[in-house]
Amino acid sequence: MGDPVALISQWLNSLLMGWGLSAGWVVVIKSIIGVVVLCTVVLILDIFLVWVERKVVARFQDRLGPNRLGPFGIIQPIADVIKLLIKEDIRPHGADKFVYNLPPIIALATVLALWAVVPLASTIVGSELDVGVLYVVAIGGIGTLGIIMAGWASNNKYALLGAFRTVALIVSYEVPLIITLLVPVILARSMGLSTIAEKQDPVWYVVIAPLAALIMFISAQAELGRAPFDLSEAESEIVAGFHIEYTGMKFGLFYAGELLHALTLSGIISVLFFGGWRGPGAEAYPLLGVIYFFIKAFIIYWAIMWLKYSLPRIRIDHMLDFNWKFLTPLALVLVMVVALLDKLMVGFPYWQYVAIMLTANIVLVLLTLNILRSRAKGEIKRVGEPRPVATPPPPSSISSTSP
């Protein structure tokens, strides 16, 4: 019970060595088994997520949600999958065959690839990459590529418009996301996700830098393309966005990728700011850590759904203004403040360090609110002024006065 993964690994070692394989091949076979097991677990979780999503949105909209198949409708996603699998696979006329079929795979594969660096427990992690944070950013870039390919290859103007919107959204909200990613990196002195989770002892980083956690949460919501940032699939304007032409399981892969992406980003936020697998007894029993990790991830996932189903969609210029004129400068100031304070407070007692960091965050929030309030006053005055819709052109007798 202590550490099942290490036990299985040792058993596999002795078994494969007994078959006469060299150490290099044993590592390769063990990695392949690890990848298959992790992907299977995550994909099965993904089927379950469909049920969670439908059930939660139903509660927010005062409905019951799926409730016919199995207890609480838990078998419903299986029926959904069967339906998607037997649907006709349509390829639009003029679509680029190869590029059209690739994006659904990329959409799901990039999200699965993120799980390679997420530490599920103190000893259960796919790869202890020392640049885990950067890896998350890099994989996000490949995901963006899949969306552009889908939009272009569909040979559909709505799809292309949706892809452009998505890329504009993702590329711009990546900026505050990456900048706030630096805050846990500065605090933990490491870019590895496992190290960041380990260093959050005894205080989670959400206490030290709550503003960073908030900015990261908002940017993650935008990265996911979820409401209020779901301009990429605004039904009333561009039908369904980049996946308009995809049918059956190809659409299913996009949908599964989107749901899993939400859970994955929630997991990464929980690792960066909420201690990941940390909790009472998690160091002695790694399996308990896995449970803590998923509880935290699902709470953040629930908050993402909460926002998604209660807020209306915002306009595209507001969205870009919010990012470039508000989130990005705030994130930049926050990183500078955290880095400076961190360097100035070398040698301070830990609790004092935490208290000063927290105070700095709160002061920053209050300052921001103050600036916003004064801006809002000016804006109200500007909007309130009477503005003529059109000024009449001066009569020709006045304009051409020649005494």
Next chain:
Amino acid sequence: MTPAQIIFLITAIVTLGSALMVVTTRNMVHAALWLILSLLGVSVTFVLLEAGFLAVVQVVIYIGAIAILMIFAIMLTRGISEKEGPQINRNWPWALLISLAIFAGLAWMLSSWSGLSTQIIPLDSRVDTISQLGQALVSPNHYLIPFEVASVMLLAALIGAVIIAWDGK
């Protein structure tokens, strides 16, 4: 053959094959996508050399930024993504001559390089390569000046972009 060698061979074939496809395919978007595959191959090569940071940065910069920008430019340019013009013009003998000369020069230079025959020493996993790289970038004895010059250049590019986009009000 060890697994690392097999992985290297597959990576090398994919990288070179897709690099070849970049210049032979007639569709511009396809060429850009093949280029991305080729860049991914380079990043896998970095991983095989245990340079995780460089591998990830390769993906972030070349795929996440440059390739996406290129694809955007191709898609937003009217008609360029369908046009399938001739791939060579009448200057091809000169291009062939110059590329052969460069290839021969590189091959000659590399054949006399001692690095090709040295045995690879596996890196100690406790060596923190990123912090060493970071310290080298800001230490005056190493790469402080190139680093600062690069930062100033990026800042200049940023200001240039702002000025181009400014409508003068």
